[in-house]
Amino acid sequence: MLAAYVASMNDSNPLEGLRVGDRPEPETREGWVKVRVRAASLNHHDLWSLRGVGLRPEQLPMILGGDASGVDEDGNEVVVHSVISTAEWAGDETLDPKRSLLSEVYDGTLAEQVLVPRRNLVPKPAAISFEEAACLPTAWLTAYRMLFIKAALAPGTTVLIQGGGGGVSSAAIVLAKAAGLRVWVTSRSEQKRAFARSLGADESFESGARLPERVDAVIDNVGQATWSHSLKSLKPGGTIVTCGATSGQNPPSELNRVFFLQLRVLGSTMGTREELSQLLSLLETTGIRPHIDSVRPLSQAREGLEVLQSESVQGKVVLVP
Template sequence: MRKYGRVDRSVRSRASCRPRLYCWLVLAVAVVSQNADDPLSGLYVGERPVPDVPDGWTTVSVRAATLNHHDLFSLRGVGLPADRLPMILGCDAAGVSADGEEVIVHAVIGDPATGNGDETLDPRRSLLSERYPGTLAETVAVPRRNLVPKPAALSFEEAACLPTAWLTAYRMVVRRAGLPAAGGGTLLVQGAGGGVSTAAIILGKAAGHTVLVTSRDATKRERAIKIGADEAFEPGVRLPVKVDAVIETVGTATWEHSMRALRPGGRIVCSGATSGANPPADLNRLFFLQLSVIGSTMGTRDELAELAAFADRVGVRPIVDDVRPLADARASFAKLAHGKVFGKLVLTV
């Protein structure tokens, strides 16, 4: 962190810092304007004020953070109102707490009591980088309850992959898909390259299930097999078996195939719609085969702790596609925007 005194009015103005005796600055990645067609035009990499620390909150010195499509949506103007700009981006991080502990940051800001014990059901919940500055910075402020101990066996880069994509996949596969707890289920993962998809493949195999995957990209299909998928197919092809559950993050482009892939009584678990959010509705198939469509969003702080312990116990690790310094964030965002990713993009401090 860097500080400057009250007399340096030009620097204070440039950093949008409220007047006070000293203002501390951190290197951060922020959205300063939004453009649906050219999202990277509003990306800023530079100094920002250290976030405020409300009562019950603390700070984490970030060691590693990862990118998500949520960050691109914010740059495009989806889910983040323009009146909240500039906003530091990022949901995922691992680092060192103010108490000197190695921790993972849980990104959901919500009240478990309001959500009947589940902060993701709090109607006023948000994620870091929506109402509060995010994790793509040297320092992030979070509620104390949002800190999860980092297992020593996980690197900061690996641990930083867990809070969004891996937690989302963990809840989908373990909690929401209705698969047998002892393993033996059949799971289809639509799309082989993204963070949630790769996590679902690895977690599904670690839980003892047969995992099928689709991708338009032959190289990604090959890599999916290498990380644990049993078979990989082009999108839309007839599968050799009907599956118990589908992990759906693509949306319109794969929805019809997801419906046709299910056995009677099967379920689609949906946590995203990167290709569009208005898929065709085959209601005849839905009711006649008694299919279920289950929504799933992120996961709780306790589920993140379970996931970290599970990864430590069984030895599974996130797939890291690329690691760059925080200052080189623009290159990582360009890679994410172009879809040339298999696994997670990590930024280190």
């Protein structure tokens, strides 16, 4: 079967180790099911894998990809939940110490077929296309959990979303607006600020700009470059939720601000299968949909990853076998 996979790892030139070609079809495992992939979307996790993060040389070749929608062996249209917990784990899959994501231990979704635990399949509503559904399991699910599970934001509150051009941030804009929140966004790029406004952001600001007033919550996956601004932007008792650190993992602590203003600092990673089901229901009932930058054939996985790496993408890049 056709697949995009890591053949070798290179931190400085990640795409050097990418191959798009024939791989064996997945072998059956007890409790697992084959899904014929109809659409898969790209994430920065794919580029990190090509850099060697989370993979060892002896695991190669490893098929990339965590997000997919498709048709299972019984003909059901499904969305793949990419958090793989251990068989004996019960409850929130993201808290399993031995959890992994597809393409870390088991082959991923950038292929004509993918093998996943049966419990990782979520029914796809007919109103949501395969391409749209494939955008949801990583970026959109992460944003959903940050906004509504971790920060527990209610309509009428104000949320600041740092770095409005990224996949998680752009998903958070659409979801927050649909839930009745006032949405403010920052970005270094006027083009990305305009993109954020087109998604529904009420206001957009340059990165680090002084805001008209403090906010109830901040969604931050940038890390070091925005952390101080995020803390200073919060009302007393406000909440910052972080899911990543693309600009660096060692932000200034500013603990005095945290305890004097009784701020809440929460970490968040991905989301559960149940939350993915909730997210699909939210899209089905509200009509909101992911913004898709482009849809390409799987054979053009390299070109899709080049676009993602260039940071010029707006929305999701989707590959179809």
